[in-house]
Amino acid sequence: MTALRSFAPCGWGATGLALGAGLGLVVALPLMTDVAKAFETKADHALLINLGTNTVLFDKAADVSMTPSSMSKLMTAYMVFDRLKQGSLSLDDTFTVSENAWRKGGAASGGSTMFLEPGSTVRVEDLLRGIIIQSGNDACIVVAENLAGDEASFADAMNRRAQELGLTGSHFMNATGLPDPQHYMTAHDLAILAEHIIRDFPEYYRFYGETEFTYNGITQHNRNPLLYKNMGADGLKTGHTSVAGYGLTASAKEGDRRVVMVINGLKSTKERSEEAERLMAWAFRNFEDVNLLKAGEPISNAEVWLGEDDTVPLVSAKDLVVSLPRAARRDMVVRVVYDGPLAAPINAGDPLATLVIEGPDMQRLEYPLVAGKKVEELSLLGRVMASIKNAIFGMAQEALPEDLNKASQAAPEPSK
Known part of the structure; x- marks a missing residue:
């Protein structure tokens, strides 16, 4: 199931956050920007x-x-x-x-x-x-x-x-x-x-x-x-x-x-000196470190299947500081991606999702998110009741489009 929400991390201003299924956990990737691709060195x-x-x-x-x-x-x-x-x-x-x-x-x-x-x-x-x-x-x-x-x-x-x-x-x-x-x-x-x-x-x-x-x-x-x-x-x-x-x-x-x-x-000590100064100055001038998340701070919730809680908070296991191109920060989009709903039981610290950061002039960054707390599995009776509930509501949802079609056909013509 895919959910969409607005998200504003740590004073960045408004960014988009999509919670979606279809991706598993991905380790953090190094940033390689289009800014860097356009930069040259001797x-x-x-x-x-x-x-x-x-x-x-x-x-x-x-x-x-x-x-x-x-x-x-x-x-x-x-x-x-x-x-x-x-x-x-x-x-x-x-x-x-x-x-x-x-x-x-x-x-x-x-x-x-x-x-x-x-x-x-x-x-x-x-x-x-x-x-x-x-x-x-x-x-x-x-x-x-x-x-x-x-x-x-x-x-x-x-x-x-x-x-x-x-x-x-x-x-x-x-x-x-x-x-x-x-x-x-x-x-x-x-x-x-x-x-x-x-x-x-x-x-x-x-x-x-x-x-x-x-x-x-x-x-x-x-x-x-x-x-x-x-x-x-x-x-x-x-x-x-x-x-x-x-x-x-x-x-x-x-x-x-x-x-x-x-x-x-x-080719020379002069060229080495000039290139070294130019590259180092470029690195400090064009990138900045952003404090994105504090360890344990919930960034979103993921849906849980057959758990005592319906959702589990998603957190970073450590303080998350990212290096970003200064020009890309304003138009960045942040998404949380996970395969859901997640089956209980879930232990605190289990890897569950991926934080994805994308923006202009940069390739996307990916960082792991973990469960912020433990979610126990429902009892046997609870699992049975949840399955029955899901079956009933599932059938109702499948029948809904057909019922609406029939209802629209039976409805009287509006008065003219």
């Missing part, structure tokens, strides 16, 4: 995600494998953060710099370096800053050798942990991100990894917002261009090789909103 790969609502704002080849360059050092740092959180490592512990780390990643290598001296000992905290701020290849190799014995074993450990984190499009061959045909990531995986670092290690994430670090008398500046743009950026990591071009995994916060951005395949 990057070969790009992804922007509103972190609080887990909403994709922009996607360009985000699930296509790419060379991540030094952005894969996010995984190297993650492995250290994980050990610190477990308590098997401390920031004050010291690691020894091997000849191998110095030759492959030191000043003589010609790549990004922390300028570590072979045979010296370095605090873990300094190594982390060397990896994050200075992008030191030598620091990465020192960490790998001291935690796993050698860089290959460390890469194996990175791969195992990556699978546990859901990084299904990633494979690591080293701790540095130096080019290797079997060393790759996707923009999507980099965004997932950035989210884990931000949420799982807030006490260490602060390193990513530091703009400079001095070690061995040499000061180097953070290459993340957004840290210098006064737009709420506080991390994460740049990357560059001749194979991959210039890339950046970044995050910025504006009020309660946090956006994670991954771009790669740009």
Whole structure:
């Protein structure tokens, strides 16, 4: 049975709500708007995600494998953060710099370096800053050798942990991100990894917002261009090789909103800086977070069959905040869809319906709704009486059109 009602959620103004049958429960979908489709970027790969609502704002080849360059050092740092959180490592512990780390990643290598001296000992905290701020290849190799014995074993450990984190499009061959045909990531995986670092290690994430670090008398500046743009950026990591071009995994916060951005395949540091600023500004300017529902707040009622109550309230199991295009909000339509009537018994929290949000310049969003309370099944006598009642009224409704037709034929002509 389909019912139609007007609905005005949480100060949005009037919107339409249709309660209908025909759809089962659908999990929440990421938002991909026509606004985003019309937006262009020079990057070969790009992804922007509103972190609080887990909403994709922009996607360009985000699930296509790419060379991540030094952005894969996010995984190297993650492995250290994980050990610190477990308590098997401390920031004050010291690691020894091997000849191998110095030759492959030191000043003589010609790549990004922390300028570590072979045979010296370095605090873990300094190594982390060397990896994050200075992008030191030598620091990465020192960490790998001291935690796993050698860089290959460390890469194996990175791969195992990556699978546990859901990084299904990633494979690591080293701790540095130096080019290797079997060393790759996707923009999507980099965004997932950035989210884990931000949420799982807030006490260490602060390193990513530091703009400079001095070690061995040499000061180097953070290459993340957004840290210098006064737009709420506080991390994460740049990357560059001749194979991959210039890339950046970044995050910025504006009020309660946090956006994670991954771009790669740009032609210069200037182009990377300009595209990063443009995309991040676009994300904050064109979208807003809307508090749609509070957990447990009834949004509508669904009809119940053979229950002690005729209806059950439909609620969201958690506070529902959605990211929406600013231009679409005024003309949005909200619908609740469920297969009904719903058979009793129903337990509180049972998934029953789907909240559907649609509007111009956006694909529809779908979120699950659950039972707001328990509805017991009628007793045997109650079920029998309900079935009899339904049969009587059902027959009456089926006969009604024919009865009306007969009545109209028997009615006298109106006087003229």
